[in-house]
Amino acid sequence: MNKTLLLILCDFLLLNLLALSRWDRTEPPTAPAVAARSASAQDDVVAALRLSLEEEKANREKLARDLATTRDESRSRAAVLDQARTRTTELSERLQKTEQEAARLAQQSQVETERSRAALEAAKAETESLRQAKEKLRTEADALRSQLTVAEVQAKSAEEKMKLTTATLRQAEEEKKKLIEQNQSLSQGVTQLAEKSGQMTQEIREYRPVAPNALYAGYLDRRATVRLMAERPSAQGQRVRRTESRAILLTDGTRTAALVPLSQTPFDLGDAEGSWDSLTGTLTLPPPSNFPQPLPNLESLSGSDPRLLLAPVPLALVEKHPELAYRIASDPFRFPKALLISPSGKGYGECSFKLDPSFPGYLEMDSRFLNRLQGEYAPEAGDIVLSLNGEFLGVMINDHFCALVPSLTPGPGLPLDSKGASRSAGETLATLKKRASALDSPLR
Incomplete structure (x- = not known):
C-alpha cells in the first residue's frame, strides 16, 4: 500500500471518530432520525474503508507481482521476497479481521517494506557480488584456457625437444660405442705396445751386461x-x-728358495744311512726382514748337482720384496763370460767359460794358472756364478766346473725335526751319495 494513502485514510478515520464521538455522558436516543443518520455515516465510513482496503489489496497484488518478477530475476532474492509476501498476506488478514490494528499493521507494513527494501538491496548486492564472481571466474577460466593453450604449445615443443634429445642421445650412444670400441682397440694396441715395449726392455736388459761392481754390491x-x-x-x-x-x-x-751347498751344512755324504737325535734350522732374510724363520726341511735339486740343497722360502716372506731373489738364467750361454763371487763376499771377478758336451749341465770355467799369475780372480769351490745381466747360473763345485741350476724342482728332502731321531735324512743322503758317485771324476 502507498504510504501517503495510508496516512490519509488513517487521518480520515481519526477525524470521523473524533467527530462522531461524544465525550459527555451518554444520553438515551431521542429520535430514530438521529440513529438513522449515525448509521448512514457509519456505512459511508465502512464503504470508504472497504474502498481503501480494495485499493490496498490491489496494491498488494501489484507488489506481489513485482516481488514475483524480482524473484524470477534472481534466485537469491526469492526467499526474501517470499518472506515479504507472507508478511504482507498476514498484514492483509489482520486488517480484514480488525480495524483497530490498522495503524499498527500500517507501521508493520512500513517496517516490513523497509526490511524488504533492505533485503532487496542485499539481494542486489549479492547478485552483483555473484556477477563479479562470475566475471572473475570467467576471467580466470579465460586465463586458464590461455595457460592451457600455452602449456599445450610448450608440451608440443617439449615433446619435439625430447624427440630431438632422444635422437641426439641415440646418436651420442652410437658415437660413444664407436669411441669405446676405438678406445678398446687403442687400449689393446697400447697394451700390446706396452707388452712389446716391456719385452723389448726386458730383452735389452737381458742382453745388456751389468757392471761387475754393481752385481757384486747387489749380491752383498x-x-x-x-x-x-x-x-x-x-x-x-x-x-x-x-x-x-x-x-x-x-x-x-x-717358487722361491735359498741355495745352500751341502759342504756348508752339518751334513756330509759320508753320513749316509745315519741317524740324528735333533735337526733344526732357521732362515734369516736380508734386511728389512731380519727375523729368523724356522726351516721345516731342506730339499735336494732333482735336475742339478746332488751336492746342492734348497731351503724353501714361504711366499709371504718375499712377496713384499721380490727383488731380493735372483731369477734363474733363461739363456745361460748368452754371454761368453760370467761373474764369480766368493760366498763370503771377499772377492769377485769375471771368468770365461765354455761348454763341454761330455758334461751336460756343467760349465767349464777358465782357471788357468797363468790367469792367477796375472792377478785375475781364481775360481774356487762354492763360488756363486752369475750371468753378466744379473741372472743366476750356478755354483762352482770345484776349481774348474760350475753346476748349472736350470730349475727349482725339488728332489728327496731332509726333514728337520727337533723332537727325536730321524732316519729320513740319512736315507736322503744315501740317495745323494749314490748320485754323486755316478758323476765323472772331473766333476767330483
Missing part, C-alpha cells in the same frame, strides 16, 4: 743367512754340529 745386499744344528750320538756322547752360511735366494717364477 741380497744374501740370506741359514743356520743349521745337528745332534747325533757318538762314542763320546752327544755330538753337536752347527753351521752358518750366507745363502742366495733364487726364484723360477713359481
Whole structure:
C-alpha cells in the first residue's frame, strides 16, 4: 500500500471518530432520525474503508507481482521476497479481521517494506557480488584456457625437444660405442705396445751386461743367512754340529728358495744311512726382514748337482720384496763370460767359460794358472756364478766346473725335526751319495 494513502485514510478515520464521538455522558436516543443518520455515516465510513482496503489489496497484488518478477530475476532474492509476501498476506488478514490494528499493521507494513527494501538491496548486492564472481571466474577460466593453450604449445615443443634429445642421445650412444670400441682397440694396441715395449726392455736388459761392481754390491745386499744344528750320538756322547752360511735366494717364477751347498751344512755324504737325535734350522732374510724363520726341511735339486740343497722360502716372506731373489738364467750361454763371487763376499771377478758336451749341465770355467799369475780372480769351490745381466747360473763345485741350476724342482728332502731321531735324512743322503758317485771324476 502507498504510504501517503495510508496516512490519509488513517487521518480520515481519526477525524470521523473524533467527530462522531461524544465525550459527555451518554444520553438515551431521542429520535430514530438521529440513529438513522449515525448509521448512514457509519456505512459511508465502512464503504470508504472497504474502498481503501480494495485499493490496498490491489496494491498488494501489484507488489506481489513485482516481488514475483524480482524473484524470477534472481534466485537469491526469492526467499526474501517470499518472506515479504507472507508478511504482507498476514498484514492483509489482520486488517480484514480488525480495524483497530490498522495503524499498527500500517507501521508493520512500513517496517516490513523497509526490511524488504533492505533485503532487496542485499539481494542486489549479492547478485552483483555473484556477477563479479562470475566475471572473475570467467576471467580466470579465460586465463586458464590461455595457460592451457600455452602449456599445450610448450608440451608440443617439449615433446619435439625430447624427440630431438632422444635422437641426439641415440646418436651420442652410437658415437660413444664407436669411441669405446676405438678406445678398446687403442687400449689393446697400447697394451700390446706396452707388452712389446716391456719385452723389448726386458730383452735389452737381458742382453745388456751389468757392471761387475754393481752385481757384486747387489749380491752383498741380497744374501740370506741359514743356520743349521745337528745332534747325533757318538762314542763320546752327544755330538753337536752347527753351521752358518750366507745363502742366495733364487726364484723360477713359481717358487722361491735359498741355495745352500751341502759342504756348508752339518751334513756330509759320508753320513749316509745315519741317524740324528735333533735337526733344526732357521732362515734369516736380508734386511728389512731380519727375523729368523724356522726351516721345516731342506730339499735336494732333482735336475742339478746332488751336492746342492734348497731351503724353501714361504711366499709371504718375499712377496713384499721380490727383488731380493735372483731369477734363474733363461739363456745361460748368452754371454761368453760370467761373474764369480766368493760366498763370503771377499772377492769377485769375471771368468770365461765354455761348454763341454761330455758334461751336460756343467760349465767349464777358465782357471788357468797363468790367469792367477796375472792377478785375475781364481775360481774356487762354492763360488756363486752369475750371468753378466744379473741372472743366476750356478755354483762352482770345484776349481774348474760350475753346476748349472736350470730349475727349482725339488728332489728327496731332509726333514728337520727337533723332537727325536730321524732316519729320513740319512736315507736322503744315501740317495745323494749314490748320485754323486755316478758323476765323472772331473766333476767330483
